[in-house]
Amino acid sequence: MFKPNLWQIPTIAPQVQQHLAHKTEILIERLQQIAERHQAAKFASSLAVEDMLITDLIAKCGIPIEVFTLDTGRLNPETLALLEQVDQRYPNLTLQSYFPQAAAVQAYVSTQGENAFYDSVEQRQQCCFIRKVEPLNRALQAADAWLSGQRRDQSVTRAELPFSERDQARRIAKYNPIFDWSERDVWAYILHYQVPYNRLYQQGYPSIGCEPCTRPVKAEEDIRAGRWWWENKDSKECGLHTQSA
Known part of the structure; x- marks a missing residue:
C-alpha cells in the first residue's frame, strides 16, 4: 500500500513533476469541457483525496461546477474537521452539505438497530440508501450531469470505469474525470500543491467512509479492504455508483 505520509514533496523527481503537469492539464480540459456541455453540472x-484534487482545480480555475458533499451523520471527526479546512482554503467556493432525512434514520434505528448494517449486505445497503443515496438524489434533482472521484484501480468493481457514462436512473450524464489516475498520481498532486486532506490517511485509512464502516488496512491489503471489511469484496459499493451504464 502506498503511504502518503512517507512521500515528501522535495523527493518528487523532475520526471514525476512533468508527468503530473501533463495529467493536470488534461484534467483541467476535461472539467472545462464538462462545464461547457452542461448547464448544471455538480460534483x-x-x-477523499481524489475529490480534494478535483475540488482544488474547480476552485483555482473558476470552473462553473457546483461542489457538494453528503454528511451521513456518522462521519469521523477527522472528516468533519476537513470540511472546515475546505471552507478556509476556498473562500469563493460554496460546499453544500446534504443530510439524510431524520425520520428515515430514526425508523431504521428503531426497527433494525443503530448498527444493523453489520448483520447483512441488505441491511447495510438500506443504511447506505438512507444516509447516502437518498441525499444524493436530492442533491442532483436540478442537475443535468454529475461528477465523481472514482478511479479504475480503486477496486475490482471499478476496473472498467469509463470517463463518461449515463446515469440511467436519474437520466443525466455522469463523469469520472480521474478514472485513469493512479493513487500515486493523486498523492503527487495533493502533496505538490499542499491541498488539505483527511488526516486518517496517515493512520492507515486509504479509503474513508462512515466511521463504523471503515477501518485501517494492512500494507499488503487492497486500498478498499477497510470499507465494509466484513463483506465479500464484490459487494463493496454503497449504491451511489451502481445506477449508471
Whole structure:
C-alpha cells in the first residue's frame, strides 16, 4: 500500500513533476469541457483525496461546477474537521452539505438497530440508501450531469470505469474525470500543491467512509479492504455508483 505520509514533496523527481503537469492539464480540459456541455453540472465530493484534487482545480480555475458533499451523520471527526479546512482554503467556493432525512434514520434505528448494517449486505445497503443515496438524489434533482472521484484501480468493481457514462436512473450524464489516475498520481498532486486532506490517511485509512464502516488496512491489503471489511469484496459499493451504464 502506498503511504502518503512517507512521500515528501522535495523527493518528487523532475520526471514525476512533468508527468503530473501533463495529467493536470488534461484534467483541467476535461472539467472545462464538462462545464461547457452542461448547464448544471455538480460534483459529489466525499472529501477523499481524489475529490480534494478535483475540488482544488474547480476552485483555482473558476470552473462553473457546483461542489457538494453528503454528511451521513456518522462521519469521523477527522472528516468533519476537513470540511472546515475546505471552507478556509476556498473562500469563493460554496460546499453544500446534504443530510439524510431524520425520520428515515430514526425508523431504521428503531426497527433494525443503530448498527444493523453489520448483520447483512441488505441491511447495510438500506443504511447506505438512507444516509447516502437518498441525499444524493436530492442533491442532483436540478442537475443535468454529475461528477465523481472514482478511479479504475480503486477496486475490482471499478476496473472498467469509463470517463463518461449515463446515469440511467436519474437520466443525466455522469463523469469520472480521474478514472485513469493512479493513487500515486493523486498523492503527487495533493502533496505538490499542499491541498488539505483527511488526516486518517496517515493512520492507515486509504479509503474513508462512515466511521463504523471503515477501518485501517494492512500494507499488503487492497486500498478498499477497510470499507465494509466484513463483506465479500464484490459487494463493496454503497449504491451511489451502481445506477449508471
